[in-house]
Amino acid sequence: MSDHPDSRRRFLKWLGLAPGALLLLEAGCADSASNGASRDASSGDTSAGDTGADTSSPDASPSDTGAPDTALADAGADAGACEPTGSDVEGPFHLDGAPQRTVLADADEPGERIVIEGTVLGPDCRTPVAQANLDVWHADVEGNYHDDRTEYRLRGQVQTDAQGRYRFETIMPGRYPLGGSTRPAHIHFIVTKPGFVPLTTQLYFAGDPFLSPNDPCGSGCNSGDPTLIIDLEPGQGDISQQGRFDIVLRRS
Template sequence: MTASVKIFTLFFGIFVILSGTAFPEGPATGQCLPSQYDLEGPYYLSGAPLRSDIAGPDEPGQRIIIKGKVLTSDCRTPVSEALIEIWQTGADGEYHYREEGFRLRGQINAGIDGHYSFSTIKPGRYGLLRGFRPAHIHMKVTHPEYEPLITQLYFKGDPYLWPQDACGRGCKSNDPHRIIELDEKKGVLQGTFNIILTPAKK
């Protein structure tokens, strides 16, 4: 990580923690509410390649598959062909950059029926200020007829979920909608994460 990125990350962390109290509580499981919005953060990069294998074949870490649906605000109707940009750390908690071939970054198109799927490795935790952030995967979801959404998903059982998250409530790791469980299916760890978009104002 470069010195400028470290400084930006420090100020970003302070900003998110201070602003965390302004964010609402996460929805209770089972409620139909739009996915909550996150700040883009210092690690987003535009222009990552289109690919559903976010981790290359030599990337160390536990292989996982994330799948789900992009849905409109009724939580039932699919949103066709939304663009999903994905970025995450490696298993060691480090982000990588454009110069490294957009390692652990990519973008995919959800299908006409709203379904999407990608394979990757489980990211690691990383230090922020005096604590740690839980493992997470960032996603930016765009579609011309919907408000853009930036979100991040977490993993059930992570000891650094809120209230231990160094980001406080600002990164919403207290939101049960974002905390997924990984189950083994046909020998592969898989998790489901549905994304609820809000129609754009006309």
């Protein structure tokens, strides 16, 4: 099933949901507070979830010795600058079982080719997380998702290396209509590693005019979270643009 808007409406009808649910489900706004929802759109369970909803501080606060302590002051400053990557809703279009690969878009996939790279870090924002798994999916250049389980078009799983680094190549996702407006371009991620809280989130691009507060997903999505917005710069060769998205996980 293509995720063209008509297909999505048919999908909702198949689910037995009222048309009014379309807006919420398309954006994954049905439930932005809970987590652990289905990650398989074909299962019929499209409730969105957010595994990163825990907003507690990842680090213990410095003890108060009652005396000036430069080291503690520095630690406090670092802690303030060190933020776990924010979570965002999963949406209804995740598919389990995407292949391990670092090129998500076939050579003939229409669109501007981009590279996203970064490092997955622990809650101190320093310690690399090796062999973390990044499950990545996004819409095509026209804003449509694809759910063929043979092709897994514009989907893939990427592992971090021993230094916590990852890199993948794909195309710039298109924006898609929602509730009479338009969602900003985004890439979905589910980042997992034993010992850390799974992170379900979305990556956005600086300068997109549909970022929050213009995102029709409203408070259900987090396109205003600066930890989720990256700059793009010119790439090399066939790569039009590239950007860096470092990801900071919380310990479980």
